[in-house]
Amino acid sequence: MPRVLAFDVNETLLDLKALDTAFEDLFGSAAPRGPWFAQVLQLSFVGGITGSYVDFTTAQRAALQMIAERQGVSLSEQQIDATVALMTSLPPHPDVPEALGRLAATDLHLVALTNSVQDVAEQQLRNAGVRDLFAKVMSADAVRRLKPAPEPYLAVAAAFDVHPGDVRLIAAHSWDVTGALHAGCKAAFLRRPGAVLSPVGPQPDLVAGTLTDLADLIVRRDCR
Amino acid sequence: MPRVLAFDVNETLLDLKALDTAFEDLFGSAAPRGPWFAQVLQLSFVGGITGSYVDFTTAQRAALQMIAERQGVSLSEQQIDATVALMTSLPPHPDVPEALGRLAATDLHLVALTNSVQDVAEQQLRNAGVRDLFAKVMSADAVRRLKPAPEPYLAVAAAFDVHPGDVRLIAAHSWDVTGALHAGCKAAFLRRPGAVLSPVGPQPDLVAGTLTDLADLIVRRDCR
CATH class of the missing domain: 3.40.50.1000 (HAD superfamily/HAD-like)
Known part of the structure; x- marks a missing residue:
């Protein structure tokens, strides 16, 4: 029991829908928000499987870089910081x-x-x-x-x-x-x-x- | 070296683009093909992390059921078999x-x-x-x-x-x-x-x- x-x-x-405005500002659409979180999880899981721990904040930042590259968008450190910081609110x-x-x-x-x-x-x-x-x-x-x-x-x-x-x-x-x-x-x-x-x-x-x-x-x- | x-x-x-026609037939759009393969990988990775091995064919079938449920579509065993079989060609x-x-x-x-x-x-x-x-x-x-x-x-x-x-x-x-x-x-x-x-x-x-x-x-x- x-x-x-x-x-x-x-x-x-x-x-996580609260991140949509930020994704719209960065990528012109909120659509990459779902793939971003899926990529966060994949990086975390790969860290677990390969025995090379990746903390969740690092995974969030890295996934944002990956999604941006896939979208052909270049993000500054400040933009990455600001987006990942939204997770706290x-x-x-x-x-x-x-x-x-x-x-x-x-x-x-x-x-x-x-x-x-x-x-x-x-x-x-x-x-x-x-x-x-x-x-x-x-x-x-x-x-x-x-x-x-x-x-x-x-x-x-x-x-x-x-x-x-x-x-x-x-x-x-x-x-x-x-x-x-x-x-x-x-x-x-x-x-x-x-x-x-x-x-x-x-x-x-x-x-x-x-x-x-x-x-x-x-x-x-x-x-x- | x-x-x-x-x-x-x-x-x-x-x-994997060769699967698009099958996804269009099942879901009215090829769009779920990418999320499907991502789900295949996630199920495989979760199997690895939790120590409960999931073979890749089982993951493909399960991911197709999950994508179908998410799309509000009901698939028969035959439809799942036929779609997963396309992976061989x-x-x-x-x-x-x-x-x-x-x-x-x-x-x-x-x-x-x-x-x-x-x-x-x-x-x-x-x-x-x-x-x-x-x-x-x-x-x-x-x-x-x-x-x-x-x-x-x-x-x-x-x-x-x-x-x-x-x-x-x-x-x-x-x-x-x-x-x-x-x-x-x-x-x-x-x-x-x-x-x-x-x-x-x-x-x-x-x-x-x-x-x-x-x-x-x-x-x-x-x-x-």
């Missing part, structure tokens, strides 16, 4: 404050578990007005292995002195759900627009389209 | 036969090194009319670790009884180049349209826009 809820942050709680999705508040009022422990580096993660949640709902903000950077590697999920279990099966990840990313389940945790999938589960491997026991609905399911399943 | 040239196959030698990029033929005439050993499973890889190269130019066709599936994990590159070195530094990967994918360099091999990057290098980590010593130009560079650098 999960006792700890570990929330993914980027896209799950916070809306993403707004929460509209369903987040109420649903998180409700879960924080249960006897479950809430933790943010993110690939963002620690100071970015703290700023992100503070700016989104939800920092105080979390007992801890944990960055995968602390173990120098980004999700979906097992270490970040196991670090949550260790921090709360519980078994991995007592931790439930909540995420809008199939790769994050896969990682949590392979680490022995539970998972709940948040079907944000465009987010789909992988049919490969173990599946989460809870799935919903909004964090409001997912909170209902979690309360029914995990609260005694 | 490289003595073995290990060629990536999909996108580097063979043109991709045409070579126009620069491939002549450039490969030229390199095969040097004293360098040519090997195909692909994430495709073995029988698919053999069919791919036979159908493209270039199978006989390779001394070996090696699938990462044989070591159950897909590129960019080090094992497939090291398997090439082992197969030819050379040091990793005697193997040069040729690929149109930054993640493949990163993997080869981290495994201690050399790399040459083929800048196919849309392909860009990652600025993170070690860089290849040879880069060109066509395999013809890359073959020139390889001959000058690697042939005594």
Whole structure:
């Protein structure tokens, strides 16, 4: 029975759509924003597979350079700095404050578990007005292995002195759900627009389209 | 000094554009073809990171289901089979036969090194009319670790009884180049349209826009 809820942050709680204006300014269109975040993840994953750790901020900067090169656009260091800095001030999705508040009022422990580096993660949640709902903000950077590697999920279990099966990840990313389940945790999938589960491997026991609905399911399943 | 040239196959030698008609038939547009292949890679990489191997054919099928779900399209098993089967009959990029033929005439050993499973890889190269130019066709599936994990590159070195530094990967994918360099091999990057290098980590010593130009560079650098 999960006792700890570990929330993914980027896209799950916070809306990357807030970057669209910056992408429009840089590239004349917001369309490269999705490929940019996919490239961020790919660089992170390649770092994990090749044993050459790439922190999430470095991946964001590098991916922006790659997308710019692909678009035939030259970006200054200042433009890259300014765009990546926007990650610290993403707004929460509209369903987040109420649903998180409700879960924080249960006897479950809430933790943010993110690939963002620690100071970015703290700023992100503070700016989104939800920092105080979390007992801890944990960055995968602390173990120098980004999700979906097992270490970040196991670090949550260790921090709360519980078994991995007592931790439930909540995420809008199939790769994050896969990682949590392979680490022995539970998972709940948040079907944000465009987010789909992988049919490969173990599946989460809870799935919903909004964090409001997912909170209902979690309360029914995990609260005694 | 490289003595073995290990060629990536999909996108580097063979043109995935040949799938566009099938994507148009399934989704009304070829646009999801790029996101599909990116999803194939992500599923493969997540398999590597979580220690739950996903073979490349399984990843292709699963990614097609995910793209279909994202597009709100329902695909039959037959449609998935037929689309994935097209991977075996991709045409070579126009620069491939002549450039490969030229390199095969040097004293360098040519090997195909692909994430495709073995029988698919053999069919791919036979159908493209270039199978006989390779001394070996090696699938990462044989070591159950897909590129960019080090094992497939090291398997090439082992197969030819050379040091990793005697193997040069040729690929149109930054993640493949990163993997080869981290495994201690050399790399040459083929800048196919849309392909860009990652600025993170070690860089290849040879880069060109066509395999013809890359073959020139390889001959000058690697042939005594």
